Amino acid sequence: MQHRYIPMTDEDRQAMLKTIGVSSSDELFADIPEPVRFTGELNIKPAKSEFELKKEMAGLAEQNSHTQSHTSFLGAGVYEHYIPSIVDHVISRSEFYTAYTPYQPEISQGELQAIFEFQTMICEMTGMEVANSSMYDGGTALAEAVNLSAGQTKKKKVIVSKAIHPESLDVIYTYAKGFNLDIIEIDHQNGLTDLDQLKAELDDDTASVVMQYPNFFGQIEPLEDVQSLVSEQQKTMMIVSSNPLALGYLTPPGEFGADIVVGDAQVFGIPTQFGGPHCGYFATTKKLMRKVPGRLVGQTTDDEGRRGFVLTLQAREQHIRRDKATSNICSNQALNALASSVAMSALGKQGVREMAELNMKKARYAKKAFESAGFETLYDGPFFNEFIVKLNKPVQELNEALLQEGFIGGYDLGRDQEQYDHHMLVAVTEVRSKDEIDQFVSKVGELNG
Amino acid sequence: MANEQDFPVIFELSKEGRKGYHLPELDVDDFNLDDEFQKQYIRQEDPDLPEVSELQIMRHYTALSTRNHGVDSGFYPLGSCTMKYNPKMNEDVARLPGLSSIHPYQPESSVQGALALMYDLQTSLSHITGMDYVTLQSAAGAQGEWTGLMMIRAFHEANGDYQRTKVIVPDSAHGTNPASATVAGFEAVTVKSNERGLVDLDDLRRVVDEQTAALMLTNPNTLGLFEKDIIEMAEIVHGAGGRLYYDGANLNAIMGYTRPVDMGFDVVHLNLHKTFTGPHGGGGPGSGPVGVTNELAPFLPKPLIAKTGDEQYFFDYDRPHSIGRIKPYYGNFGINVRAYTYIRSMGPDGLKQVSESAVLNANYMMRRLSEEFELPYDQHCKHEFVLSGKNQKKMGVRTLDMAKRLLDFGYHPPTIYFPLNVEEALMVEPTETEAKETLDEFVDAMNQISKEAKEDPETVQEAPHTTVVDRMDETTAARKPILRYYRD
Ligand SMILES: Cc1ncc(COP(=O)(O)O)c(C=O)c1O
Numbered sequence: 001m002q003h004r005y006i007p008m009t010d011e012d013r014q015a016m017l018k019t020i021g022v023s024s025s026d027e028l029f030a031d032i033p034e035p036v037r038f039t040g041e042l043n044i045k046p047a048k049s050e051f052e053l054k055k056e057m058a059g060l061a062e063q064n065s066h067t068q069s070h071t072s073f074l075g076a077g078v079y080e081h082y083i084p085s086i087v088d089h090v091i092s093r094s095e096f097y098t099a100y101t102p103y104q105p106e107i108s109q110g111e112l113q114a115i116f117e118f119q120t121m122i123c124e125m126t127g128m129e130v131a132n133s134s135m136y137d138g139g140t141a142l143a144e145a146v147n148l149s150a151g152q153t154k155k156k157k158v159i160v161s162k163a164i165h166p167e168s169l170d171v172i173y174t175y176a177k178g179f180n181l182d183i184i185e186i187d188h189q190n191g192l193t194d195l196d197q198l199k200a201e202l203d204d205d206t207a208s209v210v211m212q213y214p215n216f217f218g219q220i221e222p223l224e225d226v227q228s229l230v231s232e233q234q235k236t237m238m239i240v241s242s243n244p245l246a247l248g249y250l251t252p253p254g255e256f257g258a259d260i261v262v263g264d265a266q267v268f269g270i271p272t273q274f275g276g277p278h279c280g281y282f283a284t285t286k287k288l289m290r291k292v293p294g295r296l297v298g299q300t301t302d303d304e305g306r307r308g309f310v311l312t313l314q315a316r317e318q319h320i321r322r323d324k325a326t327s328n329i330c331s332n333q334a335l336n337a338l339a340s341s342v343a344m345s346a347l348g349k350q351g352v353r354e355m356a357e358l359n360m361k362k363a364r365y366a367k368k369a370f371e372s373a374g375f376e377t378l379y380d381g382p383f384f385n386e387f388i389v390k391l392n393k394p395v396q397e398l399n400e401a402l403l404q405e406g407f408i409g410g411y412d413l414g415r416d417q418e419q420y421d422h423h424m425l426v427a428v429t430e431v432r433s434k435d436e437i438d439q440f441v442s443k444v445g446e447l448n449g
Numbered sequence: 450m451a452n453e454q455d456f457p458v459i460f461e462l463s464k465e466g467r468k469g470y471h472l473p474e475l476d477v478d479d480f481n482l483d484d485e486f487q488k489q490y491i492r493q494e495d496p497d498l499p500e501v502s503e504l505q506i507m508r509h510y511t512a513l514s515t516r517n518h519g520v521d522s523g524f525y526p527l528g529s530c531t532m533k534y535n536p537k538m539n540e541d542v543a544r545l546p547g548l549s550s551i552h553p554y555q556p557e558s559s560v561q562g563a564l565a566l567m568y569d570l571q572t573s574l575s576h577i578t579g580m581d582y583v584t585l586q587s588a589a590g591a592q593g594e595w596t597g598l599m600m601i602r603a604f605h606e607a608n609g610d611y612q613r614t615k616v617i618v619p620d621s622a623h624g625t626n627p628a629s630a631t632v633a634g635f636e637a638v639t640v641k642s643n644e645r646g647l648v649d650l651d652d653l654r655r656v657v658d659e660q661t662a663a664l665m666l667t668n669p670n671t672l673g674l675f676e677k678d679i680i681e682m683a684e685i686v687h688g689a690g691g692r693l694y695y696d697g698a699n700l701n702a703i704m705g706y707t708r709p710v711d712m713g714f715d716v717v718h719l720n721l722h723k724t725f726t727g728p729h730g731g732g733g734p735g736s737g738p739v740g741v742t743n744e745l746a747p748f749l750p751k752p753l754i755a756k757t758g759d760e761q762y763f764f765d766y767d768r769p770h771s772i773g774r775i776k777p778y779y780g781n782f783g784i785n786v787r788a789y790t791y792i793r794s795m796g797p798d799g800l801k802q803v804s805e806s807a808v809l810n811a812n813y814m815m816r817r818l819s820e821e822f823e824l825p826y827d828q829h830c831k832h833e834f835v836l837s838g839k840n841q842k843k844m845g846v847r848t849l850d851m852a853k854r855l856l857d858f859g860y861h862p863p864t865i866y867f868p869l870n871v872e873e874a875l876m877v878e879p880t881e882t883e884a885k886e887t888l889d890e891f892v893d894a895m896n897q898i899s900k901e902a903k904e905d906p907e908t909v910q911e912a913p914h915t916t917v918v919d920r921m922d923e924t925t926a927a928r929k930p931i932l933r934y935y936r937d
Contacts, residue, residue, distance in 0.1 A: 003799050005534055007884035008806045016813040016885065020829075025805050028812055028829045029706050031677045036711045042704070043576040045569075047796030050538055057790060061547025063562030065555060068546040074554055077777065082472060086503060088544075090510040098519030098535050100527055101732040103864075106856055106916035109456070110517030111731040114510070117459050120933040124496035130932050133732070136588035139777035147632075170774035174599070174750075177772075178634035224489055249482070251492050273543075274563055275553030275778025276588070277734035289930065295732065299934075300926035302919040307455040312926040318591070318628035319867070323637035328628035331589035331722065335730030342510060345459055346469035348500040353492070355472055357482060365477035382485045399556050411554050434476040 003047075065403055067272070071436050073366075075386055075427025076216070076411035077138070077165050077264070078272050081245070082355070082431055084346040087269040091339050101295070101334070105310045112309035115297045115334065118341040125244045125344075125352070126261040127254025128283035133295040134337040135280030135329065138264030139168040142210065142241050143175035144282065144293045144327055145260040149208035149237045150181050151326070152291055157182045157205045161193040163215035164241060166416040172210070181207075191219040191379035191388075199229050208237040208260075213253060214246050217425065218363075218386030219379055223256040231257065243267060244281070246384045248356030260284050269343025270336050279336035290316060293327030358430035359385035362437065366428045369441040375448075378423070385429055388413065391422045392448050398424070401447045407440055456516070456917075459509050460934050463499040469506050497936070516917050517731070518861050524887050526814075528833045528864035528876025529623065529671055531701050531723035536794065539726060539787035548786050553778040557763050563782070564762030568754050570789040571738075577800070578697070578717050579710025580740030584749050586780040590698055593718025593737030594629035594665070599772045600741060600748040601663045601692050601716060602633060607748075607770065610690065613662035617691075619648050621672060621868040626665045626696060635662055642870050646672045646826040653685055661691035668695065668712065669702050669831035671868040671876070673811065683713030692716065692745075700724045701880070702808055702831035705801030709740070716741050724803075725788035736784035750775045806881035807832040810888060814879055817892045821899040825871050832880070838873035846902040846909045848873040853920065854901070854912035858894040 002009070008016075013025070022028065048056065067080050074080075091097060095110060102108030102115075115133045122131035135141035146158050160172060162185045169185075176183055184201050187194045193211060202209065209230050213221050223240065230238045239260045240253035245267040247253075253261045266278040284292055290313060298312035318325040347355060363385040367377050370389050378388040391398055395412035402409040410427065413420035428437065483491055501509070518525070525532035543549060551560055571583045587593040598616065605613040615638045616630035627637035638656050643649040647670070657664075664686045668676045676682065686693055695709040695717035701724040709717040721727045722735035729735070741749065751771045752764035764779075795803065808831050815824065815834040823837040838848035852862035852875075864876040879888055901908050913919065 001798070003795065003802060005536060005794070006799075006802055006806050006881050008809065008881070012885040013809065016809055020809075020812045020816050022829075025809050028808050028831075031675045031829065032703075032707050033677060033680055036679060036707050036713070038579075038705065038707050038711055042797040042800060044573045044797050044800075045793060047799050048793055050794070053790065053793055054538065054542065056793075057542045058545060058547075060562040060566055061542075061545040063565070064547040064551050065559035066546045066550040067552075068550055072552065074552045076554055078552055078554070080550070080552075082470075084470060084503070086469075086507055086510075089507070090514075092540070093511065093514040094521035094535075095514040095517040095519045097540075097728045097730050098521045099517055099731045100525070100530050100532060100729045100861075102517075103527075104518075104852070104856065104862060105921045106853065106913050106918055107518040107861065108516075108731075109918055110513035110515065113456070113458065113516070114513055114731075116932075116934065120458075120460065121496070121498055123933045124498060136592065136734075136781075137777055140588070140592070140775075165777065167774055167777040170751075171776060174773040174775055175632075177599070178595075178632050180634065220486070220490060222490075247492070248496070249492055251490050252496075271549045271783075272552050273549045274551045274560070274782040275780075276776075277736075277781040277783050289932070296930075296932055298926040299931040300922045302921050304919055306918055308918040308921050310921045310923050310926050312923070312930060312932075315927075318624035320624070321628070322624050323627035323631045325624070325628040325631070328591045328595055328625050328632045329589075330591045330625050331720075331729075331733040331735040333588075333730075333734045334732030335728070336734060338510075338731065341459075342506065345499050345501060345506050345509075346503065347498065348463075348467070348469060349495045349498045350500070351468065351470045351472065352498060353495055355470075358472060358475060360482055361475060361480045362477055364480050382490065396556065400558060403556060403559050408552065408555055408559070430473050433473070437477070 065408060070406055070408045072408035073410050073426050073440055074408050076425055078275060079267055079427060079429055080272060080431055081267055081429055083269050084343060086346060087339050087342045090342045091335055096338060097335055102311060105308060109308055112297050114338050114341055116299060116309050118337045119297060121341060121344045122281045122283050125247045126283045127252030128261050129286040130289045130292065131281060131283040132292050133297055134333040135282050135294060136333060137276065137278045137280045138241060138262060139171040141262035141280035141282050142168050143171045145239045145262050146172050146208060146210060147175060147179055148291055149239060150179055153207040153235045155205050155207035157184060158207050159184045159186060159198060159201050160210040161186050163188040163193050163217060164210060164212040165216050191217045191381060193221055195225055202229060202233055204233060206233055206236045208239050210239045212241045214243060214384040217388060218383040220382045223253060227257045245356055248352035249360065265340035268340040270339050277333055277336055279333045279340055291326055294329045294332055355430055362432055363387060363428040366437045369437060373441050373445045386425055386427045389424045389426055391424055394422060395424045398447055402443065405443050407443060458934050459499045462501050462505055462509060465500060467500040467502055469501050469503045523859045524883060524891055525861040526863050526877045526879050527861055528878040529698060531878060531880055533726060533880040534882035535726050535728040536791060539790045542790045543783050543786045561762055564754055566789055567785065568756060568762055570785055571754060573792050574719060574738055574740060577704060578740045579708035580717055581743045582746045582749060583738050583740040584753065585738045585785050586750050586776050587737040587739055588776055588781050589733060589735040590718055590720040590737045591625040591629055593739045594625055595633050596739050596750060596775050597694055597716040597718055598629055598633035600745050603748040603772050604745050605662055612660055615660045616662055617656055617664040621670055621870050622665060623671060646674050647676055647678060648682060650678055650681055653682060657685055657689045661689050663692045663694045665694040665696060667699050669699050672826055672835045673830040673833035674826060675831055679712045698723055699832060702804055704804040706804060715745060721784055721788040726791045727784040727787050734781050734784055736781040748772050803881050810879040810881060810883060814877060814888050814892060818895055821896050833876060833878035835871050836875040837871050838875055841899060841902040842873050844902045844906055846906050848875055850909045850912060851898050854898050854909045855894065856913040857915045860891060
């Protein structure tokens with residue numbers, strides 16, 4: 001059958017075989033030794049026509065509850081936000097999405113400049129001097145930051161707050177194994193990292209201290225105090241994972257002396273899509289510029305003196321340094337970095353603050369509404385757009401019931417730490433209306449019994 | 450810094466007070482946030498993001514897109530990257546709200562459609578590679594390599610084989626192979642290629658020993674040649690207790706003809722953003738699933754997708770020997786959706802046709818181009834082939850110059866100066882989605898450039914002549930890095 005994605009006709013085939021000097025294409029595969037040839041038919045479903053397959057996929061999609069069918073209060077690292085329509089229109093320009101990595105700058109200025117702008121915006125948001133062109137996601141960006149700190153300081157001990165995203169913590173462990181790092185976890189109290197314990201663990205052997213700001217519970221860690229502890233050790237680095245939207249309101253980690261700031265730009269223009277692809281970012285001080293993993297775009301000029309952009313400082317990367325590279329990352333999340341750039345351009349200087357504040361105000365309204373309805377909520381400290389509600393029954397059970405009522409409930413904190421059985425982490429972003437919040441609180445009240 | 454003829458960066462379009470957004474209303478009681486925070490935690494200086502209108506943004510990025518070349522713009526024979534057509538249907542499917550607007554922590558009962566899709570994709574990839582299990586978690590090829598190596602490491606350690614600290618990679622291997630070996634805590638050891646462009650078996654015997662954890666191999670290799678001694682290689686490595694890792698970036702050549710498992714491989718990663726049409730997005734996102742045989746399955750990253758007797762899908766976290774989590778959530782789902790849609794569009798016959806056409810296209814171009822260009826390894830290739838610009842270099846025209854000259858003809862050049870074992874390399878991968886007419890036109894352009902190299906070398910040396918910018922000063926870019934925009 002002539003498939004719509006394969007233009008070769010029988011006539012083409014005959015002409016090409018003739019030029020090559022073989023009588024059939026099988027001869028081109030003759031160097032595959034007999035014993036390793038596959039002679040059966042691949043056991044996958046037969047081809048479907050475009051119309052039928054689209055229909056099937058739409059049916060599969062409709063089996064899922066999603067944010068257009070349900071009202072969601074689920075966050076925990078992945079959030080439903082306002083995505084300006086222009087974002088998808090820009091990333092749907094096929095000059096962007098069907099291009100490879102911009103290896104040929106003369107015909108890749110569009111992509112290169114877009115990434116340069118992305119790097120600039122990430123620097124602005126985080127208060128850092130250097131940002132790369134993206135990482136896979138916030139979790140692996142954090143794990144790479146940990147590895148960078150160990151390589152840079154030549155120390156093996158890394159202190160990690162247990163109030164970071166639990167899956168990021170897991171990823172840190174997996175990545176650290178390659179370098180035999182020693183990970184020390186610090187507990188939290190009242191929703192904040194226990195600084196006394198941190199102080200006790202910090203010593204001359206510590207490569208870095210890892211914090212999340214706002215942390216997994218939505219609370220704002222006192223980075224100023226953390227920094228003053230960390231700075232007592234000459235070499236120890238401070239690594240901060242940050243939701244970049246929160247930095248529209250919060251003082252950026254760069255101003256507290258962070259050495260590396262990472263996180264996920266999903267909050268800017270990227271749909272939740274079941275957890276990926278999102279867009280990790282990686283920002284550092286100038287001092288660490290030559291240790292940064294992944295691609296960096298730099299500004300330069302062409303032969304005529306015109307401003308232009310190129311991939312630069314490539315001596316860090318796998319295709320040049322091979323086994324001595326600072327990381328093995330090659331493909332990254334470029335198209336999502338573009339999406340985030342468009343969203344950040346749309347929001348602009350005022351919009352990011354406005355959006356951050358809307359999140360905070362609506363979350364505070366929701367927290368109070370839960371309290372007025374008789375729920376115990378945690379914690380009392382300053383927070384961003386998430387807080388904890390204590391329930392009478394397992395969160396999972398309640399969430400199943402909420403689905404029937406048109407809601408996607410919050411995150412089940414008990415799945416990570418037993419002390420949080422029956423505790424739901426509720427996220428309220430700018431897209432939730434007062435009515436939706438009121439109805440959610442009342443429905444949770446009803447179902448909670 | 451900016452001069453008149455410079456194309457503006459978006460910050461230069463900014464004007465105080467302009468807006469490109471319209472946020473939902475504040476419909477709850479206002480709240481004085483500043484009362485809640487200590488002053489030092491309240492941002493004093495707003496981030497200097499551009500203030501632009503919606504149309505300004507659209508024009509800016511539209512103009513940028515016209516300064517970029519994608520597969521839809523023109524032929525893109527970038528070797529090792531499989532720049533095939535990215536079907537539009539896949540894009541539509543990935544944007545269905547039931548796939549794009551679902552959250553990774555929703556109850557499993559509310560995402561059965563997504564889980565069914567992932568399960569069927571896993572199963573399909575198992576059959577295509579012959580591997581017993583596939584995980585969809587890794588975000589790209591390089592992460593897949595590292596994941597596979599971490600599993601191999603866990604496997605050896607479970608056997609008490611702590612001395613297996615070395616991973617062997619051919620000198621022609623992609624840079625991520627040795628880099629992934631290092632990140633997984635191994636020492637990368639190079640095995641040489643022989644004069645036929647294949648792994649040198651004697652050298653392989655020399656480097657393999659009781660410290661060997663694995664051999665990483667791309668087959669067909671980066672020269673586009675099938676490693677026909679694969680059976681002996683597998684015996685050598687397995688005989689010494691090592692495992693065989695398959696870099697599946699080049700799977701486009703062999704679907705339906707052979708499977709990694711048939712060749713003796715124990716672990717494989719696939720680049721869904723190559724063979725399976727995930728768009729490259731200007732550098733990503735990709736997806737790099739990893740397949741393993743039964744003996745390595747206990748070490749797969751968490752979670753796996755599994756199915757109960759009554760067809761309910763769930764995440765299986767109960768995997769005590771797992772290497773752990775390699776990435777938050779479940780991989781680049783959006784790219785996996787595209788790959789799945791593609792596989793279902795092609796079916797088993799279609800995928801075999803893909804490989805047949807890809808190989809035929811490559812051999813046809815190779816034969817035609819070998820009239821003007823040095824072909825260092827003169828034998829049938831698979832989906833790609835490598836030429837050397839040696840002849841043209843004698844005339845003072847380097848491969849880089851020819852690549853730049855191709856830009857004037859509207860082409861993205863082949864991969865250049867890779868693999869490292871070919872002088873002045875040009876690595877060409879046409880893919881199966883290109884028509885014969887396109888291949889012929891490209892060959893004509895290459896022949897024309899070769900003619901210019903003889904008769905008018907300056908035209909090539911000074912290329913490109915038609916692009917929006919000329920060659921860039923990369924030396925200064927690296928020496929005095931400017932990695933972000935600063936206002937004057
Ligand atoms: C042969 C080979 N291996 C591995 C990779 C790495 O894949 P990725 O860029 O998805 O990390 C590539 C792609 O660049 C490749 O061509």
